[in-house]
Amino acid sequence: MRKMLAAVSRVLSGVAQKPASRVLVASRSFANDATFEIKKCDLHRLEEGPPVTTVLTREDGLRYYRMMQTVRRMELKADQLYKQKIIRGFCHLCDGQEACCVGLEAGINPTDHLITAYRAHGFTFTRGLSVREILAELTGRRGGCAKGKGGSMHMYAKNFYGGNGIVGAQGQIFEAYNMAALWKLPCIFICENNRYGMGTSVERAAASTDYYKRGDFIPGLRVDGMDILCVREATRFAAAYCRSGKGPILMELQTYRYHGHSMSDPGVSYRTREEIQEVRSKSDPIMLLKDRMVNSNLASVEELKEIDVEVRKEIEDAAQFATADPEPPLEELGHHIYSSDPPFEVRGANQWIKFKSIS
């Protein structure tokens, strides 16, 4: 039996396009799930935290892997398109932080609501938009998710409120903490701590870098943001906490961005290349998941490589679309100023240039 299985799998690993029989072999030679130990979270005002072990099913693992790889490849493609000047303006990439957006989504429901700042492409994807719509928005085309009007920092989806360009709200967050706690709002405040605020390290910007404690009266968790399972379990824990009516909770995800703050920041004047390389080689979130899955027989190296190939193709197709799709028509310049209003006229650069505004 084993000899036959080995023979079959040898044949099949050389022939990649036979899904039916591969599934047959897969359900026999791969494990259905595996249990993993995850790092214990630091706790603030909590008696107990998320579990320190978790079960990962093969199906979930493959899905997370594919999603993280998609975000990774999408961001790298955006880097390329920006350097070709096909993407303009600001572009803040999240490669390195894939476990945060994918892990978060794995711990919440599509009916939950999410909002973030400008490093938003990953969340836009995990909240349900396609790579096509995202890249076409970055290139400013009519097929973009905001019809080309928003760009990198202003992408929206159902239950996803962007994409926002203005930060600098240190005081406002404490106001939000106060009201959320006062009114016991079911809100998870998340800090993706990637060690730097633009070009300034957290040590130079924060009197206390224990961000998970800074909700003061709000309980908090400090989470390994490079481990997608850790992020998922912490999110499940935090979501359950909120849903039980106890009020808000804070999650600090310790993570890292490989790129600079934005495409105009080389990212090496305030940190060393050695630091970046060290994170890449020791803590890359995609690598961590892959190693786990392969070592516990949840997937094979070849299978994951195939996913890589499929993802690359998806990104390539999306980039093609994003480059070939036409820009929005000039007539739409005045549209969508107001919602639910009758059409009116919008003034252009002088009183003789008029655009129609349709809600």
Next chain:
Amino acid sequence: MAAVSGLVRRSLEQVTVREAINQGMDEELERDEKVFLLGEEVAQYDGAYKVSRGLWKKYGDKRIIDTPISEMGFAGIAVGAAMAGLRPICEFMTFNFSMQAIDQVINSAAKTYYMSGGLQPVPIVFRGPNGASAGVAAQHSQCFAAWYGHCPGLKVVSPWNSEDAKGLIKSAIRDNNPVVVLENELMYGVPFELSSEAQSKDFLVPIGKAKIERQGTHITVVSHSRPVGHCLEAATVLSKEGIECEVINMRTIRPMDIETIEASVMKTNHLVTVEGGWPQFGVGAEICARIMEGPAFNFLDAPAVRVTGADVPMPYAKILEDNSVPQVKDIIFAIKKTLNI
């Protein structure tokens, strides 16, 4: 011989707007130890747009201060420092972020000397890039000239070229009042010739005085910041058709030098205003209203016309963005319409 050749070389010096602002700040930091600069990335990063390059290295932590990303917080700290007798330069990475701190600019800085019956001056400079850039979309492209120009107690300047930039930042720092300096990111890298006079450490451009960049007889074209360059381009094109435009660079939004504009309109009988900001309640609207209130109204042969940004949040797609800012063709069109050509 060396002295003469040095002089000749100096008087032809090309200086970018960025370098001019840098020089202006450097000279004022050197001149008065109470002057200091604070803002995001101004010190160790050399400035997000490299405007403060080299200053931290030269003056150190006490004079060039990196702040956390907290505009309301550090603007408040800066205003307090000014009240206590220091002379802060508070940089907003762009003026879009000043909206986070606008209460400090208006209520703590602008109104205080008045509210205190003349007891408490606030010698502070708020500076940074203003208005549209390229592809930075709705939240990062707003022009704040009209908003800040609206407020008594504030002075508001808007440099176009290197001479403006250097002379105005120096005047702003020496002024004992809160001054908003609206720079322009797209102008930072543009080189201009700086006359030897403008290179001197005591060169100042007075606040509240406009400059006639180009003399003309047929029409007055008034503008501020980057669009001044577009007006000069339009004037060059029209000159070939026999239309001579007088182009005025406002330099200061508040207090507005309406007298220079009036004198020009009384000569040319026609007026077009050009700005990057939105049309409603804008700089051009104020100029038109004041012209009506003064002697120049009777000299107008046609209604005054405004060229502005389009009345929409700035779109991202290039074709839409291009049509949301005043272009040279829009200025030429408006001039010809006014002249009934």
